[in-house]
Amino acid sequence: MLKNQRLIFIIAGFVTFVFFFFFSFLVGKDIFTQFDFDTTVRLQDNIPRRFDEFFSLFSLVGNFEVMLITLLLLLMLLRNIWGVWAIFLFFIFHFVELFGKITLEHLPPPHFMLRTDLPFEFPQFYIRQEFSYPSGHSGRTMLISTMLLMLVITSRKIHWGAKAALVAGILLFDFIMLLSRVYLGEHWTSDVIGGAMLGTSFGLLSAAILVKGGKKYATR
Incomplete structure (x- = not known):
């Protein structure tokens, strides 16, 4: 069962990376130029300016330093020797982002x-x-979030109610972070989508390394 989970994560990770590559090709052809502009205008027209500071402060969580510390703390909690490979993938992600x-x-x-x-x-x-594609904030957010989501969903020690709450919290965090990048005018929507795809692919590969079995949560 564990081997099947890991295989699924690996395949899903590579498939997502292929989608990222194809999407990047379309971005390079300026397919989404009008869509990007229209989306940013609509968001900025419909979200009050009083949220500027909130989104700006929230975006700080997506910085490289904060996300790296978050990853290290997560790996310390998991106590998984293979976590070093997750750190390696985290840095490879940034290499692909910069490329x-x-x-x-x-x-x-x-x-x-x-x-x-x-x-x-x-x-x-x-x-x-100078250039904005793909979004590093979006990628880092989705990398860590995807790891967490897969670990939570596959865990046999967490009650289903706690799982639902954790998944909802992670998804809400992702939504706010991705929305903030477009609303603040830091990135186009296509930048965010591309970054999210790239981060998700590396998050799935990291989850394949970190996921492990355990005794099923016992309900009383």
């Missing part, structure tokens, strides 16, 4: 769309990356 940015040269939204509003100085937000 995509350099290769596609997909420009980010214009500066007049930028709504990042932090109550303190944070240099990262004053130096924007």
Whole structure:
């Protein structure tokens, strides 16, 4: 059963990566230019400006440093020696992300769309990356979230009610993070979709390494 789960995760991870590759090809052909612009305009027209600071602060969680610390803490809790490979995949993800940015040269939204509003100085937000595809924040978020989702869903020690609550919480976190990247004008929707695909693929591969069996949760 465990081997089957791992095989499913590995296959799903590679299939998702193929979809990412194909989607990247379409992005490179500027297929989504109008869609990206229209989506950002609609979001910014319909979400009140009072949420600027909330989304800006929330986005900090998706930074490289925060996500790396989160991953390390997760691996410490799991006490899985194979976690070192998950860390390796985390860095490989960033290599692919940077390669995509350099290769596609997909420009980010214009500066007049930028709504990042932090109550303190944070240099990262004053130096924007020249190219925006795929979104690193989205990728990191989905990488960690996919790992967590697969570990929670396949766990035999967690009660179904707790599973449902954890899954709902993770998905809500993902939704807010991905939405914030587009609403704040940091990324186009296609950047976020591409980053999410890339992160999901690496998250599935990481889950294949970390998932392990256990005794079924006993209900009383």
